[in-house]
Amino acid sequence: MKKTTIQDIAKAAGVSKATVSRAIHSPQLVKRNTLNRIQLIMESRDYVYDAVAGDLARKKSSIIGLIIPTIKNSIFSSTVYGIQQKAEEYGYTTLIGNSNYDNETEIRLMKLFQQRRVAGLIVTGLSAGSLKRIESLVQQEVPSVVTWELPDTDTVSFAGFDNFKAAYSMTDYLIRLKHLRIGLIIGPYTKIDRARKRFEGYLAALKNHGIVYDPDLIVECNYTMIDGKEGMHRLLSLTESPTAVFAVSDVLAMGALSAIKEKGLNVPKDISLAGFDDIEFAAFLDPPLTTVKIPAYEMGQLAVKALFDLINSGSKSIKQYRLNTDLIIRESCGEPEGNKGKSIQRNE
Amino acid sequence: MKKTTIQDIAKAAGVSKATVSRAIHSPQLVKRNTLNRIQLIMESRDYVYDAVAGDLARKKSSIIGLIIPTIKNSIFSSTVYGIQQKAEEYGYTTLIGNSNYDNETEIRLMKLFQQRRVAGLIVTGLSAGSLKRIESLVQQEVPSVVTWELPDTDTVSFAGFDNFKAAYSMTDYLIRLKHLRIGLIIGPYTKIDRARKRFEGYLAALKNHGIVYDPDLIVECNYTMIDGKEGMHRLLSLTESPTAVFAVSDVLAMGALSAIKEKGLNVPKDISLAGFDDIEFAAFLDPPLTTVKIPAYEMGQLAVKALFDLINSGSKSIKQYRLNTDLIIRESCGEPEGNKGKSIQRNE
DNA sequence: CAAGAAAATGTAACCGGTTTCATAATCAAT
DNA sequence: ATTGATTATGAAACCGGTTACATTTTCTTG
Numbered sequence: 092m093k094k095t096t097i098q099d100i101a102k103a104a105g106v107s108k109a110t111v112s113r114a115i116h117s118p119q120l121v122k123r124n125t126l127n128r129i130q131l132i133m134e135s136r137d138y139v140y141d142a143v144a145g146d147l148a149r150k151k152s153s154i155i156g157l158i159i160p161t162i163k164n165s166i167f168s169s170t171v172y173g174i175q176q177k178a179e180e181y182g183y184t185t186l187i188g189n190s191n192y193d194n195e196t197e198i199r200l201m202k203l204f205q206q207r208r209v210a211g212l213i214v215t216g217l218s219a220g221s222l223k224r225i226e227s228l229v230q231q232e233v234p235s236v237v238t239w240e241l242p243d244t245d246t247v248s249f250a251g252f253d254n255f256k257a258a259y260s261m262t263d264y265l266i267r268l269k270h271l272r273i274g275l276i277i278g279p280y281t282k283i284d285r286a287r288k289r290f291e292g293y294l295a296a297l298k299n300h301g302i303v304y305d306p307d308l309i310v311e312c313n314y315t316m317i318d319g320k321e322g323m324h325r326l327l328s329l330t331e332s333p334t335a336v337f338a339v340s341d342v343l344a345m346g347a348l349s350a351i352k353e354k355g356l357n358v359p360k361d362i363s364l365a366g367f368d369d370i371e372f373a374a375f376l377d378p379p380l381t382t383v384k385i386p387a388y389e390m391g392q393l394a395v396k397a398l399f400d401l402i403n404s405g406s407k408s409i410k411q412y413r414l415n416t417d418l419i420i421r422e423s424c425g426e427p428e429g430n431k432g433k434s435i436q437r438n439e
Numbered sequence: 440m441k442k443t444t445i446q447d448i449a450k451a452a453g454v455s456k457a458t459v460s461r462a463i464h465s466p467q468l469v470k471r472n473t474l475n476r477i478q479l480i481m482e483s484r485d486y487v488y489d490a491v492a493g494d495l496a497r498k499k500s501s502i503i504g505l506i507i508p509t510i511k512n513s514i515f516s517s518t519v520y521g522i523q524q525k526a527e528e529y530g531y532t533t534l535i536g537n538s539n540y541d542n543e544t545e546i547r548l549m550k551l552f553q554q555r556r557v558a559g560l561i562v563t564g565l566s567a568g569s570l571k572r573i574e575s576l577v578q579q580e581v582p583s584v585v586t587w588e589l590p591d592t593d594t595v596s597f598a599g600f601d602n603f604k605a606a607y608s609m610t611d612y613l614i615r616l617k618h619l620r621i622g623l624i625i626g627p628y629t630k631i632d633r634a635r636k637r638f639e640g641y642l643a644a645l646k647n648h649g650i651v652y653d654p655d656l657i658v659e660c661n662y663t664m665i666d667g668k669e670g671m672h673r674l675l676s677l678t679e680s681p682t683a684v685f686a687v688s689d690v691l692a693m694g695a696l697s698a699i700k701e702k703g704l705n706v707p708k709d710i711s712l713a714g715f716d717d718i719e720f721a722a723f724l725d726p727p728l729t730t731v732k733i734p735a736y737e738m739g740q741l742a743v744k745a746l747f748d749l750i751n752s753g754s755k756s757i758k759q760y761r762l763n764t765d766l767i768i769r770e771s772c773g774e775p776e777g778n779k780g781k782s783i784q785r786n787e
Numbered sequence: 788c789a790a791g792a793a794a795a796t797g798t799a800a801c802c803g804g805t806t807t808c809a810t811a812a813t814c815a816a817t
Numbered sequence: 818a819t820t821g822a823t824t825a826t827g828a829a830a831c832c833g834g835t836t837a838c839a840t841t842t843t844c845t846t847g
Binding site: 094137140142143144146147152156158162163168170171172175184185186187188189202203204207208231232234315320345346348349352371372375377386394407 | 509
């Protein structure tokens with residue numbers, strides 16, 4: 092049984108395809124009478140509009156493409172959610188691709204989406220290469236916006252936040268609590284720009300306070316709880332282990348926390364722990380996690396807003412949203428034991 | 440600047456559209472020489488294949504639609520991930536819609552996907568209404584598979600597990616630990632079939648052990664940590680509070696756990712706590728959470744497999760995968776205090 | 788080299804809509 | 818009833834590909 096098309100409807104209603112098309116999209120252009128007849132026939136024949144054909148004819152689609160590193164980290168889910176909510180308001184659907192933190196995959200997905208003729212693209216880019224790629228997409232008239240970072244360009248729209256500053260402020264906070272040996276558990280900062288910026292923020296904070304950087308305190312790993320746990324175990328087995336650890340992702344922090352507990356240590360008495368993202372469960376940990384709040388949901392919404400500005404302006408209106416992050420002080424960080432009152436050692 | 444089409448390429452290469460089309464999809468049908476020429480021209484003009492036009496002409500698409508309750512719960516993310524991984528193997532992309540546990544939205548999304556002419560649909564259905572809808576979709580030749588449950592039908596493919604049994608087994612386990620007052624924190628079981636099945640599993644276990652069902656011990660709520668926390672607070676403020684609580688979602692359990700700690704109680708000494716789903720963090724909680732493991736990832740993969748069987752067989756081959764759930768015993772459940780050795784009270 | 792088979796390419800209809808422009812029908816007002 | 822404006826509809830080209838079928842080219846081989 093062939094699917095019903097507007098042609099069929101037209102014939103049955105004794106009108107032309109054009110009229111049926113109008114009946115669907117601009118009913119006010121069709122006489123009451125005709126309209127009713129057409130609608131009745133559509134009902135009775137289970138007509139289903141073909142959005143593919145429509146998109147082709149109209150030369151525009153109502154799908155936006157979204158590329159994120161992974162759907163498995165709930166912090167990205169929040170952004171996705173923000174995007175979907177907002178996109179839906181505009182009548183758009185979202186096609187999601189996971190790059191799995193892989194550059195090749197990311198590029199492949201961009202191409203794929205471009206082939207699908209998405210109305211626009213939102214990318215949580217990985218590297219400088221991503222940016223180049225996006226600039227070229229924009230030139231090829233695929234409206235695109237970057238999120239989760241502040242790319243250094245004025246030709247690309249974005250809704251992001253300052254990864255450097257966010258990591259800086261947390262490190263600074265820990266230093267002010269009088270920590271001198273601050274461990275860092277962080278994602279693959281050689282591959283991912285965002286992670287590198289955070290790493291630099293950490294470094295800069297140390298430097299500003301005149302603290303020497305100790306490479307032994309850095310654990311580079313992937314973004315799972317297991318990684319966090321293993322990373323923390325490594326730090327704890329150091330001859331001179333850190334008094335505070337900054338896990339640059341709450342997921343890592345959670346893994347780290349479990350490692351600490353396994354060792355029978357107390358947070359924050361024996362060791363301070365800080366996270367990054369402020370995902371929902373951060374507040375529910377024991378102790379509640381001090382972390383950096385990323386406005387993931389709002390960022391998603393603004394990314395969509397920026398995207399539609401781009402779309403509606405024929406790629407003219409470039410919007411760049413810089414969102415703030417917040418230090419969320421809970422109970423997982425305190426002054427280092429035995430260091431109370433001691434002033435910070437400086438290396439000059 | 441107009442986009443380059445195969446027409447343009449054809450003209451430039453001095454061949455027909457058909458040859459260009461072949462060069463793209465079946466290069467082995469094109470002479471080496473011509474092929475090279477065409478490819479060169481495609482390169483130089485930044486030709487981007489139009490998958491929309493292709494899909495229309497070919498009357499099939501390479502997008503599969505996916506409807507889940509919410510992307511925000513990581514347990515669904517696992518299923519999504521499984522689906523995306525598998526779908527990608529087959530060269531398909533995934534369009535994701537969130538129903539937000541709302542029936543209307545779910546139906547709207549199904550229609551939307553049908554209009555988009557998706558190759559197939561994977562639905563984490565909500566209610567009996569969903570099933571009806573899906574049966575009708577299948578009749579309209581939209582290959583569809585249900586997941587996350589075992590619909591009672593033989594005309595629809597699915598990859599799911601037995602929600603009743605899963606909840607039954609956990610409740611049974613708690614009872615065998617000698618708990619008599621078992622609280623239940625559960626999602627909106629009046630609206631969501633899956634939740635209702637679980638509720639019934641709980642009820643059946645009680646009944647089988649001759650324990651009277653106390654409505655005061657049931658908290659019906661949504662699926663966030665806050666809900667779990669509030670729910671647990673309610674249970675703890677009961678005159679006769681439960682000795683064990685079964686939170687039918689790890690997210691709820693985590694909220695519940697924080698409520699328990701807030702009260703200064705110990706798990707499992709003062710109260711036992713069980714979850715459902717076995718999301719990644721369940722093992723990392725303090726104490727590690729006893730829960731029911733749902734094979735979310737595998738389920739996603741099998742759903743895709745079932746879907747492609749359906750697609751490739753012209754909707755003939757119906758596959759029904761019944762997956763097992765496992766009781767994961769960790770440390771959050773123990774015998775009730777002061778009840779040790781006491782035998783179970785029966786109400787006959 | 789001729790002839791038949793195999794390989795390469797072209798022609799044109801088609802997928803299911805949209806939209807411009809022209810024409811026909813209706814309406815208001817003189 | 819006539820005219821001009823307004824509203825409703827139709828005809829046909831178009832969107833960018835695919836594909837069945839026909840035709841041409843190239844390859845084999847006797």
